[in-house]
Amino acid sequence: MASPPGKAAQNEVFDASKQAKAPSHLLRNPPLPLPAVRIALVSPAVGYGLFAARDLGPDELIFHERPLLTALFNEKFSADRALVLSQVAAYRAALAAHRTREVTAVAFPALAARFAVAPVGFEEAVQVLEGGMGMNLVGDGGGGEGRQFAGSRVTRKEYEAYTGCLKVSGSVSEADAREAVLDFFKHYAFQVPPNPNGGGSSTGSGGGGGSAMVGAASTREACIYLLGSLINHCCTPAPASSSSTSSSSSPSASCPSSLTGGGKNKDRSGQQQPGPNCSWRIGPSGLAHFVKPRHICVQARRAIREGEQLTWDYGKREKGFVCECDTCRDGLMGGLGSCNVL
Ligand SMILES: [Zn+2]
Secondary structure (H helix, E strand, O other): OOOOOOOOHHHOOOOOOOOOOOOHHHOOOOOOOOOOEEEEEEEOOOEEEEEEOOOEOOOOEEEEEOOOEEEEEOOOOOOOHHHHHHHHHHHHHHHHOOOOHHHHHHHOHHHHHHOOOOOOOHHHHHHHHHOHHHOOEOOOOOOOOOOOEEEEOOOHHHHHHHHHOOOOOOOOOHHHHHHHHHHHHHHHOEEOOOOOOOOOOOOOOOHHHOOOOOOOOOOEEEEEOOOHHHOEEOOOOOOOOOOOHHHHOOOOOOOOOOOOOOOOOOOOOOOOOOOOOEEEEEOOOOOOOOOOOOOEEEEEOOOEOOOOEOEEOOOOOOOOOOOOOHHHHOOOOOOOOOOOOO
C-alpha cells in the first residue's frame, strides 16, 4: 500500500522472518496504562466507531486486545462450507456463552439481528458499552487490563436510531446463518499471520495500512475483536505528486461496504491530516514482544487529537459500495473523486 507523503519512515515494516532481531529504533513501547479510546456511534448507517480519548503520539501503540472469537478463513475460498461452519460455530458459541453473550450482541447488533436476536435495550447496552467493550484489552502485565478503554459516548437517541434500523429475522435457516456470518467475517475479521516457527512469534502484517486479509491465499485463523473490529475504514490518499501512474484504471471502483465510510478525521480545531491515522499488527512480529499471537495491536501512524476517530485502510474494495470516507469526500484520491485502489 502506498504511504501518505512523508510518512514512509513511520511505516517502516520489520520482517521478522528475515531478521532475527528488530532494530532498536523500531521496537515499540507498550500502550500507556491510560484511557486511550472510547466508542461512539458515527451514524445509523456506519454504526460504531472508535475515537481517541486523549491525544496520541505518532507511532504510539494505542491498545492491544485479545480476540472475541476465532474461526477459519480463506480469502480465496471464503464460502467454503467447512470454513463457514467453523465461523458459524464460533459466533454461536460467543452468543451462547455467559461471559460474551451480551457484549457480542451489543458490539455487532446487525449480525445478531440476522440470527433473530433483537437489539439489547439501551439501559443494558450502555453498561456493556461503557465497560464490557474493554474486557478483552490486555494490560501491560501490571494489572492494567482494560485501562486503555474510556467507555462510551453513545446516547439513547443515537443507539435507538441505530438499532431501530435493524431488521430482526423471524427465523434463521442454516443457509441464512452461513451467509450472515460469512458477510461478517469478510468485513470484520483479521487473518492471523502464519507462524513459521510454530512458536510464539508470528510475523505480523498489516502495518502501514494494508489489510490483514489481502494476499491470504491459504486457510488461516481469523479473529474478530471487540474494539479493533470497530475501527472504520479510510482510504489512503493518492500521492501528492502526479506519480499516481495507474490511477487511470478504474474510477468506478468502490470501497468496502457497510462497516466503512464516515471516517471523520477532523479534530475539534478543524485541523486534519488526510488518510487513515492507524495501522495494526497481529501478534508480536518482532517489534512488540508483549503482544501475543492472535492479539491485535493498534498503532498511531501520526499524532491523533482527542476526539478524532481512529481509522485505517482496509486495503480491499468491494463492488457496489460508494465510499464515504473523508479521503473520498475531500477528493484526495488523485482527482478521481473516489478511491481506486483494488
Ligand atoms: Zn474512501
